[in-house]
Amino acid sequence: MSAYSALDAVGLAQETARGKRSASENIEAAFDAVKALDSELNVFLNTNLESARALARVLDAAPAETRGPLHGVPIALKANMCVEGFESNCASRILAGYHAPYTATFVRRLVDAGAIPIGMTNMDEFAMGSSCENSAFGPSKNPWDETRTAGGSSSGSAVAVAAGITPIALGSDTGGSVRQPAALTGIVGFKPTYGRVSRYGLIAFGSSLDQVSPFARSVRDVELVTHLMSGTDSNDATCLDEPRMNCEICDLKGLRIGVPKEYFGGGLQHDVRARSEEALALFEQLGAVIVPVSLPHSEHAIAVYYVVATAEASSNLARFEGVRFGRRVDGDGSLQGMFAATREAGFGPEVKRRILLGTYVLSAGYYDAWYGRALKVRTLLRRDFEAAFESCDVIVGPTSPEPAFALGSKKDDPVAMYLSDVLTVPVNLAGLPAASVPCGFVDVLGRALPVGLQIIGPHRADARVLSVARAFEEATSFAAARAPRFFHGARS
């Protein structure tokens, strides 16, 4: 029997299903890791050992033929996901104590496959941020250097996987919130095509951008988890009717890899550029053809994103006014006074900033100049990708312009923080599938920090993206690297 944290989800499920280990043992191992690491890394906002143990006992008693592909695998969920038995507070004071009365479709599907939710992970409040510093409960720490960010907004889920607490975790990717933390913590993150995974039960930030996305330490794990979560859902009208995925390690010979010059511009940190170029060289060695492409409207992506996402957020967050759930502050006793006081006390500064931005761009007299125009540029961005994919099969570039930055270094400069997403945001605006896979390290002040490589595919070409990611993973050993101090089982 291998150590719990040495296995990926596929491996762990196989051993558990075959009886080499029990689901209950997995849960105890996961909670040992929580105990050992959570106080230092601030991964979970709440856990539920009791429900996890109960579910594990049920799975252990299940006959062999009913054991699913994630049999007995502990999973961490971002705190913006609705699961009965857990508090889904979005790392916000306004939802403190909120227990959803229903379970998200994608969670239900993973639980049906044998996964065991153990807890809800830390995040930027309502998924707004790239460092977890907008969490009302303090930031998660990067296991590779605890003074640095784990990225965001799906920070805790990335750390849970990077620190070996769970083999898989779910995040949500609205502008890079899974790929960027995956890159910064040295693990695999995959954002499926918009609509591949039902959003029912994902607390909305930007409805036209949000996509439930898995983290794992292997490409085959994100592939399996995505596969299990996919498919139409009678509770989500925007869900695609996609055939289940069938990824195979593809032969890279002749694969046309598009390299957009806009993704290698001035803002890219030197070492990150070097790792990305090494990865491209490796692809060439493996037989792929590098094709220069252009995504000319990329420079507008951040601007468009912060109009579209904030507009949708201002609408989606209108329901938090203290009437039905979450926190209520009475204020001056009038109805409007209660709404105002509740929102004033409940939302953090970044959330308020975005609600104000979004309210402004939708206002009468400003709509056309802001939201209306942003929608038009969004269409141009989508067309950029369509044009580029006429000459290439996938687009490859860095995931984040820099490795994990020091906590506090961008806290007071929202625009600098927004630019962390410059390479990931266009993908969400276009609704495309994209993975981030580890592609090496940079040395910062004597510490190795992981770098992620982003692989972007055309609409619905999720399987192609993951096949290329798998081929890259096979040819390298970066995904096997573990954070030296904070990986469960590594320090004892």
Next chain:
Amino acid sequence: MSSETEVPHMREVGYVSKKTGVRWMPVIGLEVHCQLGTRTKLFCGCEYRFGASPNSITCPKCTGQPGALPVQNREALALAVRTALALGCTVATKSKFDRKHYFYCDLPKGFQISQYDQPYCTGGGIQLSTGKFVRLTRIHMEEDAGKAIHDRGDMTLVDLNRAGVPLIESVTEADIETAAEAVEYLTSLKEILQYCGASECDMEKGSLRCDVNISVRPAGEPWRTKVEIKNLNSFRFVSAAIEHEIVRQVDAYEMGEEIVQETRLWDANRNVTRTMRSKESAHDYRYFAEPDLPPIHISSAFLEYERKLLPELPSSRRARYESALGLSPKDARNLTAERVVADFFEAAVRLSDKPKECSNWIQNELFKMVGDPELGTERFEELQLKPFDLVSVIELVDKGSIAMSSGRTLLRAMAETGKSAKVLVAELGLAQVQDTALIERWCREALVGKDKIVADVKAGKPNAINALLGGVIKLSGGKANPQVVRETLERIIAQP
């Protein structure tokens, strides 16, 4: 459209100021919200029932739980489309839902899912009896809000049962000029919606709600500032509010005051409108396309399917009842006001080929039974009578097998017991007496002491005999055939 046509009646409308003699022309448009009679709500599976205990018909979707998403109800779209076809609207092949934002405690998501710049249909309208055509601007679909109850001490209670119930909001052009036209338009709209099976249109249950937009101007002058009136929950209030508002606005202008654009509420206790909110405090709804719902595509096949399901509409039925069945306009209107009645009437006519009798019996007898506490029927369709039952009674009366009065008794007994006419005629002994000897005996009995009447008849006043008829019928217990009684009396009196 025919609204451009000058109809003689239109010259008469307007309000002539007593003070100045100026003829003021009201300019009126209506916005009507109507609950679609779907099994479930517009975006979730909750089955709405009026009067259910508060918040018992709710789910994560209609209570706006975080993470819940709307899913479009297909039946609502079908009913909305059928209504549009019945009103002659142009149905858009592609439309979309939008979010309309405002904060209120009965609006769970902080926005209402509605349709803003791409409603599912435009155009169409309703022709009034004067020939005037009231044009529809558009109809759109939207979800209803919940209900806030403020009159419980210092608390506000919120009931979300109604939240998410499908509505269609129809908006007319400002073609209406009198309260009577407004009421006729609403009556026709209600009939059409009911005929289509789209809505119950019960104002008491809130399934039909009307807002009035109204301004006045001196005849021939351009339009002036309009005012919106809400809280009109009966046609009577619509009419009264329009009448009141015309006078209020004319008085204001004639006093040299201005009318401000605002929303006013109808106060039914004092019969006045009063300010609810001014334009300055009007909402900026920040509409944008609902990202959680794909655009609505309506195929021509779907349209054709719904067109085939359209029933014959009341206006067409009225015309046919008058021309083909020879009914009076009043009878035709009474019989078509509700589809169940019209359908019942037509079935009875098909069985009997006696439109006038059917019409009379339905209006004189069946309408009386509706709302009769003894029968416990509040609606026509609850009557335990089939068209066949009515026709069998009519036949018995026409053949002279039972008296007219017995026919009424019989019909009521059938409604009470559900038994057939034949069985009840026997049970209640209603069959008419044809035995002439027996009738003659009753006649002679009735003639005792009526020498003056006999003298009158003999003196050439045959109608005097009517005074005797009632007595004979009474002696017979209502079973003597009146014609036979009359003939018998005449024969006896004529005897020397």
